[in-house]
Amino acid sequence: xxQLVESGGGVVxxxxxxxxxxxxxxxxxxxxxxxxxxxxxxxxxxxxxLISSDGNNKLYADSVKGRLTxxxxxxxxxxxxxxxSLRPEDTAVYYCARHWGADYWGQGTLVTVSS
Amino acid sequence: DVVMTQSPxxxxxxxxxxxxxxxRSSQSLVYSDGDTYLNWFHQRPGQSPRRLIYKVSxxxxxxxxxxxxxxxxxxFTLKISRVEAEDVGVYYCMQGTHWPRTFGQGTKVxxx
Numbered sequence: 495x496x497q498l499v500e501s502g503g504g505v506v507x508x509x510x511x512x513x514x515x516x517x518x519x520x521x522x523x524x525x526x527x528x529x530x531x532x533x534x535x536x537x538x539x540x541x542x543x544l545i546s547s548d549g550n551n552k553l554y555a556d557s558v559k560g561r562l563t564x565x566x567x568x569x570x571x572x573x574x575x576x577x578x579s580l581r582p583e584d585t586a587v588y589y590c591a592r593h594w595g596a597d598y599w600g601q602g603t604l605v606t607v608s609s
Numbered sequence: 610d611v612v613m614t615q616s617p618x619x620x621x622x623x624x625x626x627x628x629x630x631x632x633r634s635s636q637s638l639v640y641s642d643g644d645t646y647l648n649w650f651h652q653r654p655g656q657s658p659r660r661l662i663y664k665v666s667x668x669x670x671x672x673x674x675x676x677x678x679x680x681x682x683x684x685f686t687l688k689i690s691r692v693e694a695e696d697v698g699v700y701y702c703m704q705g706t707h708w709p710r711t712f713g714q715g716t717k718v719x720x721x
Contacts (some may be wrong), residue, residue: 529710538713544710595663
């Protein structure tokens with residue numbers, strides 16, 4: 495069955511960096527585009543970024559452009575999100591989701607940006 | 610960006626009764642291929658979202674048939690024919706036609 499397991503979250507000071515991972519299993523990872531979506535505490539869902547199946551095309555929300563970078567390693571079935579220059583407003587649960595239509599989601603990993 | 614507006618934002622329902630959630634987009638969600646990319650998600654408390662409906666009216670595998678989606682262009686609806694206790698949580702619409710992808714604010718469904 496499809497499984498997506500995020501990791502890498504934690505507490506980080508403003509201005510620092512963090513790298514999130516999403517380990518995929520149960521499907522042919524290299525044939526699916528992948529999203530990152532985040533949810534601030536008590537708030538709704540915010541789309542963050544998408545990467546094409548081959549990694550050659552990447553799209554970002556304006557709110558994170560230039561600070562967050564999506565990437566993938568198809569040989570290891572892992573999706574990444576590099577978060578740089580973190581701000582308190584980046585505090586959220588970060589989910590990875592499969593395919594253009596976001597048909598499967600992971601359980602999320604919490605990133606807290608605080609001094 | 611395409612703005613997705615859901616209503617109501619809070620929906621108290623009686624078990625066994627129907628429920629309906631509206632989602633309106635600021636632009637048409639008809640893509641150049643002729644399809645309309647409007648999805649519905651359900652998020653139970655403490656859980657990650659689960660997709661229920663894709664391309665307006667197609668139920669995902671394992672989704673009970675009491676859930677149905679309809680609509681076209683900029684106006685969409687999610688209906689639950691008879692609400693069950695497990696249906697509580699927040700429902701989101703999401704458009705997959707334009708970049709960036711955008712979600713509605715969410716509709717919280719609770720049992721009266």
